[in-house]
Amino acid sequence: MGRLASAYGQAVTAHRRARDRWIRARALLDRLAGQPVPERTVDLVARLGRLAAGLTAPTAPATRPPGEPAPVRVGDATTADGRFPLLLPLGAGRHLAISADARDPRVAVLLRVLVLRLLATTPPGAVRVVGIDPAALGATFLPLRPLREAGVLGATATTEAEIGALLDAAEAHARAAQQADRDDHELLLVVAASVPAPRELARLAALTHAGPAAAVCVLLAGHPAAPPGPAAPLGATTTLRLDERYAWVGDPPGHPFGDDGTGLAVPVLLDGDPPQEAVRSLAGRLAAAVRRDAALHVADLLPEWRWTESARAGLRTVVGRAGREPVTLAFDDATPHWLVGGRTGAGKTVFLVDVLYGLAARYSPADLQLWLLDFKEGVSFTEFVPTERDPSFLPHARTVGVESDREYGLAVLRELRRELGRRAEEFKRHGITKLADLPADAAVPRIVTVVDEFHVLLAGNDRLAREAVDLLEELARKGRSYGVHLVLASQSTTGVEALYGRAETLFGQFALRVALPGGEAVLGPRAATVTAGTVGTAVVNTAAGAPGADLLVRFPDAHADARQVARLRYELWDDRPEGWPPPAVFRGYEPAHLEDEPAAAALRPGARRPSVLVGRTVDVAGSPARFALDAGPGRHLAVVGTAATGAHVLRAAALSLARQHAPGEAEFVLAPLVEAADELADETAAGIKAAGHPVTVIDAAGLRGRIGELAADPGQRGRTYLVVFGVDAAGATLARTDPETFRSGHDDLRALLRQGPGHGVHLLGWWRGLRRFADDLGGSQNRDDVACLVALNVPGADLGLHLGVTDLTYTPRADRALLVDRHAQRTALIVPFVRPGYRPEDEER
Numbered sequence: 062m063g064r065l066a067s068a069y070g071q072a073v074t075a076h077r078r079a080r081d082r083w084i085r086a087r088a089l090l091d092r093l094a095g096q097p098v099p100e101r102t103v104d105l106v107a108r109l110g111r112l113a114a115g116l117t118a119p120t121a122p123a124t125r126p127p128g129e130p131a132p133v134r135v136g137d138a139t140t141a142d143g144r145f146p147l148l149l150p151l152g153a154g155r156h157l158a159i160s161a162d163a164r165d166p167r168v169a170v171l172l173r174v175l176v177l178r179l180l181a182t183t184p185p186g187a188v189r190v191v192g193i194d195p196a197a198l199g200a201t202f203l204p205l206r207p208l209r210e211a212g213v214l215g216a217t218a219t220t221e222a223e224i225g226a227l228l229d230a231a232e233a234h235a236r237a238a239q240q241a242d243r244d245d246h247e248l249l250l251v252v253a254a255s256v257p258a259p260r261e262l263a264r265l266a267a268l269t270h271a272g273p274a275a276a277v278c279v280l281l282a283g284h285p286a287a288p289p290g291p292a293a294p295l296g297a298t299t300t301l302r303l304d305e306r307y308a309w310v311g312d313p314p315g316h317p318f319g320d321d322g323t324g325l326a327v328p329v330l331l332d333g334d335p336p337q338e339a340v341r342s343l344a345g346r347l348a349a350a351v352r353r354d355a356a357l358h359v360a361d362l363l364p365e366w367r368w369t370e371s372a373r374a375g376l377r378t379v380v381g382r383a384g385r386e387p388v389t390l391a392f393d394d395a396t397p398h399w400l401v402g403g404r405t406g407a408g409k410t411v412f413l414v415d416v417l418y419g420l421a422a423r424y425s426p427a428d429l430q431l432w433l434l435d436f437k438e439g440v441s442f443t444e445f446v447p448t449e450r451d452p453s454f455l456p457h458a459r460t461v462g463v464e465s466d467r468e469y470g471l472a473v474l475r476e477l478r479r480e481l482g483r484r485a486e487e488f489k490r491h492g493i494t495k496l497a498d499l500p501a502d503a504a505v506p507r508i509v510t511v512v513d514e515f516h517v518l519l520a521g522n523d524r525l526a527r528e529a530v531d532l533l534e535e536l537a538r539k540g541r542s543y544g545v546h547l548v549l550a551s552q553s554t555t556g557v558e559a560l561y562g563r564a565e566t567l568f569g570q571f572a573l574r575v576a577l578p579g580g581e582a583v584l585g586p587r588a589a590t591v592t593a594g595t596v597g598t599a600v601v602n603t604a605a606g607a608p609g610a611d612l613l614v615r616f617p618d619a620h621a622d623a624r625q626v627a628r629l630r631y632e633l634w635d636d637r638p639e640g641w642p643p644p645a646v647f648r649g650y651e652p653a654h655l656e657d658e659p660a661a662a663a664l665r666p667g668a669r670r671p672s673v674l675v676g677r678t679v680d681v682a683g684s685p686a687r688f689a690l691d692a693g694p695g696r697h698l699a700v701v702g703t704a705a706t707g708a709h710v711l712r713a714a715a716l717s718l719a720r721q722h723a724p725g726e727a728e729f730v731l732a733p734l735v736e737a738a739d740e741l742a743d744e745t746a747a748g749i750k751a752a753g754h755p756v757t758v759i760d761a762a763g764l765r766g767r768i769g770e771l772a773a774d775p776g777q778r779g780r781t782y783l784v785v786f787g788v789d790a791a792g793a794t795l796a797r798t799d800p801e802t803f804r805s806g807h808d809d810l811r812a813l814l815r816q817g818p819g820h821g822v823h824l825l826g827w828w829r830g831l832r833r834f835a836d837d838l839g840g841s842q843n844r845d846d847v848a849c850l851v852a853l854n855v856p857g858a859d860l861g862l863h864l865g866v867t868d869l870t871y872t873p874r875a876d877r878a879l880l881v882d883r884h885a886q887r888t889a890l891i892v893p894f895v896r897p898g899y900r901p902e903d904e905e906r
């Protein structure tokens with residue numbers, strides 16, 4: 062009887078509660094719809110359905126008023142009289158906690174549904190999503206990949222360190238939003254799988270208490286509402302409890318379903334996974350809108366006035382925007398050097414070009430000098446140098462290397478070190494330690510050195526790479542005080558062999574890190590708290606990659622703004638001081654011609670020590686590569702290698718000599734012994750004749766005879782130049798012994814080599830092999846008899862062996878040669894002179 066009475070009592074209470082709710086619901090609907098509420102429950106359910114449909118219709122997106130939560134559908138509430146869509150308030154300080162985590166597939170689906178719907182109800186760019194998913198390693202978010210590519214969904218945190226960093230960033234976002242009191246974007250933080258540790262949970266709970274101004278919305282799965290669940294009271298959070306089949310929804314904050322605190326009395330069937338097509342189309346729409354919204358131009362970052370800023374304490378420029386705020390970065394005591402990472406095509410070059418124009422617009426060329434080095438094929442810095450079509454240049458540019466050789470890079474670094482030395486002397490003279498203390502009349506510009514694709518410079522572990530690392534380390538260490546700043550950019554900052562064990566010392570000096578897409582490694586081994594997902598964005602960290610200091614920045618596309626940029630360059634070029642020189646330019650792809658060489662044009666008859674010009678040195682000044690052919694022993698020229706360039710080098714050498722003698726003062730004997738050289742030999746002969754000198758053309762037998770004569774009696778009859786195209790082709794002839802004198806041609810050749818220079822006789826020869834050359838000399842003990850060497854495609858190891866040098870680094874390339882002057886102990890990489898129109902790399906492929 063007692064049990065019956067109790068059951069009856071419960072039924073009455075339940076009925077009363079249901080009736081109260083019903084009345085309240087009718088009153089509410091009345092207010093909402095301004096229409097009388099239907100008497101029958103089925104009609105009421107249908108009305109609720111229509112209301113919800115109206116609130117979540119596709120025409121409704123982006124209409125959510127700022128600061129208001131979005132009504133987001135989670136599924137269908139099921140009653141005996143039908144179903145109606147259940148909407149929950151999310152965003153603007155309203156959160157959701159779910160009893161199970163995303164390892165329950167229904168929860169994973171729900172989270173994805175909520176992310177999509179929340180994004181769909183807000184304007185593009187107004188919500189950014191980040192996820193925590195340690196138990197499922199990010200699997201929950203995989204189906205949302207298109208959103209990641211659209212730059213709306215950040216990287217998912219799966220490790221303790223990543224979660225810590227993500228929470229750091231979320232808290233920083235909340236603080237910034239509260240302080241700025243401005244509705245920039247909302248952060249949707251989704252905790253998908255596994256209950257967070259108490260510490261993290263406490264931090265999440267604090268975020269739910271932070272209020273709407275914090276602009277953070279937390280979706281927290283795996284948070285059982287009742288003990289034994291973790292006891293971290295959440296603020297402004299609707300709870301959702303799952304049983305075997307249904308979800309049970311608690312009261313939304315501030316708008317309870319009833320007054321007894323038990324939430325919605327009817328169960329809810331959760332919605333299924335959204336179709337991939339819907340994800341893709343939403344992502345496409347958001348990405349397009351984000352791009353449109355984000356349009357940022359180079360001109361937006363430029364100062365109103367040119368060259369008005371002082372570089373004494375450092376250089377600064379606006380590189381882009383974070384949200385709507387301009388982001389200024391500096392080369393100063395705190396961030397003297399920058400490290401920039403990003404995969405190929407991530408926008409590195411564009412970012413650097415933005416920075417360079419930004420600096421060039423702010424500081425005059427007297428305050429700022431640019432040394433630009435690019436190691437890749439492409440056009441990174443070509444716009445800063447004059448060309449035939451466009452004579453303008455950036456007056457700040459002092460040296461520019463395009464498609465630079467590593468040797469050129471090294472030459473630039475050495476030159477920078479010399480500059481450091483000069484500055485150190487100046488500082489000493491003035492008794493100062495800081496650039497800012499130099500008196501105005503002794504002021505020097507700050508130097509920004511950009512090395513794009515610097516890993517090429519450090520490739521391998523050869524002597525060059527090691528020296529480059531040493532130089533970079535020294536420049537980075539001392540540069541801060543002397544106003545020499547480095548920007549190292551690369552697609553990979555790890556795995557550079559020459560840096561093993563030294564990366565930390567070197568990069569430790571680079572306090573400013575810029576991570577473009579795929580370049581997160583520059584931020585260090587920890588996870589990025591924000592990631593640059595799309596081209597045109599970068600994560601900037603001014604604390605050497607320390608967690609919590611990441612800032613996502615958008616920067617403009619200087620390539621797309623080519624007209625704005627060209628206008629600026631012309632403006633700056635026009636304003637350059639009178640007589641300001643253009644930059645020294647090294648173009649790695651450009652062949653060298655005697656005809657374009659200023660040093661060749663300056664040659665005049667009557668030179669005391671005539672010299673041969675053979676190419677352009679790969680150095681900062683692009684100085685001419687030359688050998689003096691004086692009376693010293695060994696002053697002959699050997700060009701060695703099978704490459705046809707050998708004949709071109711001989712041509713340049715002979716023509717340059719012809720310019721240094723008055724007519725009649727020198728005799729040229731040409732021996733074209735290989736067919737490949739015939740045309741060039743004819744051309745050389747014509748050139749020499751045009752300069753007024755007698756030319757004799759001989760064959761192998763004639764050469765044998767002439768060598769014999771000259772060896773027997775070098776005489777003293779002015780100058781004689783023996784120019785032999787393909788000396789090796791005369792091998793058999795020279796090997797024969799004269800039956801009368803018992804001397805072979807080789808004997809005479811060696812005698813001539815030894816005595817010739819003292820009597821004004823010099824041999825200029827092209828040998829097509831190092832072995833033949835060494836044999837003709839009579840072994841390596843005679844190697845000093847020809848002291849001037851231009852090595853073409855000769856393996857570095859063989860050359861080292863011939864020269865008796867152990868640490869020679871030379872890798873033959875089509876349009877490069879190694880100049881070796883044994884007397885001056887000089888080796889230098891050169892671009893050998895070729896006849897205009899000839900491209901070694903085309904011919905020798």
Ligand SMILES: Nc1ncnc2c1ncn2[C@@H]1O[C@H](COP(=O)(O)OP(=O)(O)OP(=O)(O)O)[C@@H](O)[C@H]1O
Binds near residue numbers: 407411596618
């Ligand atoms: N801020 C930007 N907004 C939109 N597009 C950009 C932006 N920056 C770069 N891009 C585009 O990305 C492409 C690649 O840029 P960039 O040449 O700078 O890449 P990179 O990292 O230097 O690549 P690589 O190393 O292959 O030369 C260009 O076509 C450029 O127009």
